[in-house]
Amino acid sequence: MRVYFDNAATTAISEEVIDAMLPALRNLYGNPSSIHAEGRAARAALESARKTVAHCIGAGTGEIFFTSGGTESNNMAIKCAVRDLGVQRIISSPTEHHCGTHAIETVKKTKGVEVVWLPVDALGRIDYEALETALADQGGKKTLVSLMHANNEIGTMTDIARVSGLCRQYGALFHSDTVQTVGHFPINVQEIPVNFLSGAAHKFHGPKGVGFIYINPDTPIKPFIDGGAQERNMRGGTENVYGIIGMAKALELACGEMESRTNHIKDIRNYLKDRLLQEFEDIQFNGDLDGASLYTVLSVAFPPSPKNELLLLSLDIAGISCSGGSACSSGSEKGSHVLEAINADPARKSIRFSFSHYNTRDEVDFLVEKLKNIVPVKKSEVDSAKCEVVVAH
Secondary structure (H helix, E strand, C coil): CCEECECCCCCCCCHHHHHHHHHHHHHCCCCCCCCCHHHHHHHHHHHHHHHHHHHHCCCCHHHEEEECCHHHHHHHHHHHHHHHHCCCEEEECCCCCHHHHHHHHHHHHHHCCEEEECCECCCCCECHHHHHHHHHCCCCCCEEEECCCECCCCCEECCHHHHHHHHHHHCCEEEEECCCCECCECCCCCCCCCCEEEEEHHHCCCCCCCEEEEECCCCCCCCCCCCCCHHHHCCCCCCCHHHHHHHHHHHHHHHHCHHHHHHHHHHHHHHHHHHHHHHECCCEEECCCCCCECCCEEEEEECCCCCHHHHHHHHHHCCEECECCCHHHCCCCCCCHHHHHCCCCCCCEEEEEECCCCCCHHHHHHHHHHHCCCCCECHHHHHHHHHHHHHHC
8 A cells, every 4th residue: 555645745646637638638639829720720729728727726827938847937936036027135034945045146146136045934934024124114125025825845835915915015926836836726816916926737737838927917928948930929839739738737736625625634734643652652743733734744843753754655655645845846856945944853753744635534544554663652652562462452
């Protein structure tokens, strides 16, 4: 048996999405930029998918542009805002995904952009007062605020409605990385105005290698990738028609089933949280678990132990897939920049368990039983086991 608890890294593609993609893979082989019948059929499917994605976030179809995923979308928003909109100053957080922080560091080095890193507290929450202070003191520089909706490692959420209001009050642009929340939380760009918003299909049971960016028409930018006239001259390169169709179907399902999926996933996460506290010694959790938190993620800080370095490998061998943080940094020897930013205890081993509506309580029980062979259980559990042995004899 294998249990998959790494849905923040990527989700399993759903059967309904596969069923939607298969006819396109077989029949929609035309280039959507071609004017013949095959091309027109591919174009029609592409625009139907664009309409679906736009509807799911309250956007107009002309405001959605397809990309290769969240990393491209975030790079596009940040770098093009600097290049095309005169942004000279960026306000962000040290706990952003690396595709955000690295893009910001790049424009700092190459374009001389001033960067303000907001302080975060021990739960990973940004300091909103510091944000307002920074916005109030722009020094005549055009400012972009780039903040993710929910942290991918510890789940702490940002109040993007509050950030949006502050940005409008002080005349700043706002970009939000919503890769972890699109399809999991209601998002409406009419209700919460943003200039740029990023999404990726593989976080809501769609295919990998496809995503989108919402661009507010009030802040038009030029292409990030030069080439042909695809995506209304906004992104060169033949569109990934099959992937886009799959993304649209996945997002349609996620938004349509959001309430039932949310309730199920919350139950799984809370069940694991309760079982860990019941069974094991000195368990702690990272992030704002009792506040605004991404319900698909539970970041567990296990107590110091000689076995911690091999904890992830031991779980993998035991049949459980999870992670130590962002999958994009799993090959790095450097520790998590998110845990470092919140001053997490380096002696503890943090494991991110992340869930989907496909997970079950039985899988949580399986995980807990395997963990009993790896990490210290509560003394009462040990004593009970000894008593059972004595009675048996």
